[in-house]
Amino acid sequence: MPVLTEFTLFPKLCVELRAKIWDFASQEPNRILFDSYRMWRKRKYPRKKANIPISDRDKIFCGRHPDYPNICRLWAVNRVPAILMTCHESRFWAMKHYSLCFEDQLHHKALWFNPKVDTIIFSDMNACFSFVWGGCFSVGHGPIPLIRNSLVMQVVERVVIQESIHTYWYQKAKEMARSFPHLKSLVMRTDNIPFEAESFYGWHSLSGRNELLPSIRVCLQKFWNSDDWKAIKAHDEMPELQIMTPVEMWNIGFAKPLGPSNKFNRRPRISKEKPAQMQPPRRSDRIKAIEAAREAED
Numbered sequence: 001m002p003v004l005t006e007f008t009l010f011p012k013l014c015v016e017l018r019a020k021i022w023d024f025a026s027q028e029p030n031r032i033l034f035d036s037y038r039m040w041r042k043r044k045y046p047r048k049k050a051n052i053p054i055s056d057r058d059k060i061f062c063g064r065h066p067d068y069p070n071i072c073r074l075w076a077v078n079r080v081p082a083i084l085m086t087c088h089e090s091r092f093w094a095m096k097h098y099s100l101c102f103e104d105q106l107h108h109k110a111l112w113f114n115p116k117v118d119t120i121i122f123s124d125m126n127a128c129f130s131f132v133w134g135g136c137f138s139v140g141h142g143p144i145p146l147i148r149n150s151l152v153m154q155v156v157e158r159v160v161i162q163e164s165i166h167t168y169w170y171q172k173a174k175e176m177a178r179s180f181p182h183l184k185s186l187v188m189r190t191d192n193i194p195f196e197a198e199s200f201y202g203w204h205s206l207s208g209r210n211e212l213l214p215s216i217r218v219c220l221q222k223f224w225n226s227d228d229w230k231a232i233k234a235h236d237e238m239p240e241l242q243i244m245t246p247v248e249m250w251n252i253g254f255a256k257p258l259g260p261s262n263k264f265n266r267r268p269r270i271s272k273e274k275p276a277q278m279q280p281p282r283r284s285d286r287i288k289a290i291e292a293a294r295e296a297e298d
Helices: 015-025 056-061 088-094 125-132 145-149 167-178 216-224 227-232 246-252 285-297
Strands: 031-038 071-077 099-101 111-113 119-122 136-138 158-164 185-189 199-204 209-214 240-243
Touching (some): 031 125, 056 145, 071 125, 125 136, 125 158, 125 167, 167 209, 167 216, 167 227, 185 246, 209 216, 216 227, 216 240
Parallel strands (some): 031 119, 119 158, 158 185, 185 240
Antiparallel strands (some): 031 071, 071 136, 099 111, 199 209
């Protein structure tokens, strides 16, 4: 019996059954990777802004505002979900779960996002704070009030931070967690501080000396149990905090590239063999016949 590689009877199924299949396929989790970069030169304004006055927001994102010459911007890498491109019927049912988000952070660029199953991955804490501050920040000065106050934060339930978090960011964990009131899962790396640790010796900026400071786990759990979090949280569940190693992040898929095959695009290594190890050239039957005739004549 031949092996079936495709289901050719799918168009003949009833509409209700096809709708359930497309709805189930829309729940496949995807990943969106955010990273930050420093702008070293001015950018051109968007084309759709050619016939209208340029706002201060556009000047900031393009590096042309005189008050904010040095900014760090956000960029993203993701894949368009396949169910949105399969057919009109699949797109109709997928649009009930997906929407274009993060236009504020990416400055007129939006990404397809399903908050129920998709995961937001930040390369480091700079990218994370650039995201919660509206998509950019002033280098050496922090958030820009105009950008931060105009931000409309989308629903984000799953957050991953790839790079190991420096102890400097531990005290700022409260500000980061406050920006995600719908958070259900947070995954991060702390290579120097184990998950079980409650404190560590670190440099305190106010006292100017090394002191015993709380770990990031203690900082986050203390905030999630506070009245401030209870006032802004969108659900009753306590967010799940996971501290992973680089190998664990790779195995679970959080650190892998976003390509379709999850493989690096590397050129194959070509090893040059020595003449003694090289195989003799292959000769055709016609060449063999000519050589045999020459040997017979000799």
